[in-house]
Amino acid sequence: MLNEFLQQNKILICIPTKGRVGRQKTIKCFPEECLGKSVCLVHSKDELHEYPGIIQPESLNNIRDKRNFIIDYAQDNNYNYLIMADDDATIKSWDTTISRWIPSTESQILEAIKLGMDWDYYSLGNRFFNNGDLGLKENTTGNAFHMFNLKTLGNIRARAPIFEDADLYLQLFRIGGNICCNNDCVFDNTV
Numbered sequence: 195m196l197n198e199f200l201q202q203n204k205i206l207i208c209i210p211t212k213g214r215v216g217r218q219k220t221i222k223c224f225p226e227e228c229l230g231k232s233v234c235l236v237h238s239k240d241e242l243h244e245y246p247g248i249i250q251p252e253s254l255n256n257i258r259d260k261r262n263f264i265i266d267y268a269q270d271n272n273y274n275y276l277i278m279a280d281d282d283a284t285i286k287s288w289d290t291t292i293s294r295w296i297p298s299t300e301s302q303i304l305e306a307i308k309l310g311m312d313w314d315y316y317s318l319g320n321r322f323f324n325n326g327d328l329g330l331k332e333n334t335t336g337n338a339f340h341m342f343n344l345k346t347l348g349n350i351r352a353r354a355p356i357f358e359d360a361d362l363y364l365q366l367f368r369i370g371g372n373i374c375c376n377n378d379c380v381f382d383n384t385v
Contacts, residue, residue: 196225196300196307200232204274205307207233208248208264210257211281212241221245223285225300235281236264258358262351269344275311276347278359280338285318306376307341314346314371315363346371 200207207228209220224233230246239249248267254260261278268276286295287302298306310316318339340359350365352358367373 196304197228197232199304199307200228203311204272205232205277206268206271206273206275207277207279208236208268209234209279209281210236210260210264211243212237214281215241215243218243218245218281219284220279220281223298223303236260256355256358258352258355258361261358261362265342265344265347265351273344276342276344277307277310278340278342283338285339309376310341310374311343312372313341313374314343315366315373316341317363317375342366343371 199205207224209218211218218235221229221233221235235243235245235247236250237243237247238252238254248264250260250263254263264278265276285298285303285306287298287306288294289296306318340363342362346366347362350362350369352361354361363371363373
């Protein structure tokens with residue numbers, strides 16, 4: 195269901211990773227049939243992962259260059275949307291019956307992604323810059339789930355070696371892109 199939707203709509207989910215071989219969290223949130231097709235790790239060739247991946251050029255030295263490589267890869271392969279997800283989080287949804295966050299189902303992930311298709315930049319999380327009290331990521335900086343409309347993104351690339359994700363969506367904001375943060379579904383590293 196999810197993989198078919200991602201392929202039909204030309205949506206690529208890339209998970210840049212470094213130094214977490216055997217400790218992947220995010221990729222485990224997706225159904226197995228998505229792995230290597232619509233959902234891929236992006237890593238150096240010297241890191242052998244248990245999940246399918248895209249090998250990045252050896253010349254990439256920082257996350258900014260890795261994100262820019264991923265954008266170029268998605269555009270060169272004619273994707274319509276690109277999702278970049280951090281490797282240290284799980285996808286959770288709020289369960290109103292028990293008033294707590296629980297792991298998202300495939301249909302909840304699909305619903306969240308469908309909502310993102312109406313925006314130029316879309317994220318999952320309770321605070322845009324992750325300043326909340328949920329502890330959504332191991333490093334608690336930035337946002338963990340970025341969805342871009344590649345047509346709107348065009349030639350925009352990250353310029354800063356740190357806060358590179360914020361640089362991307364602030365550039366989109368400056369050109370009039372519409373931006374959304376979905377608070378019903380979050381990335382969470384507390385599992």
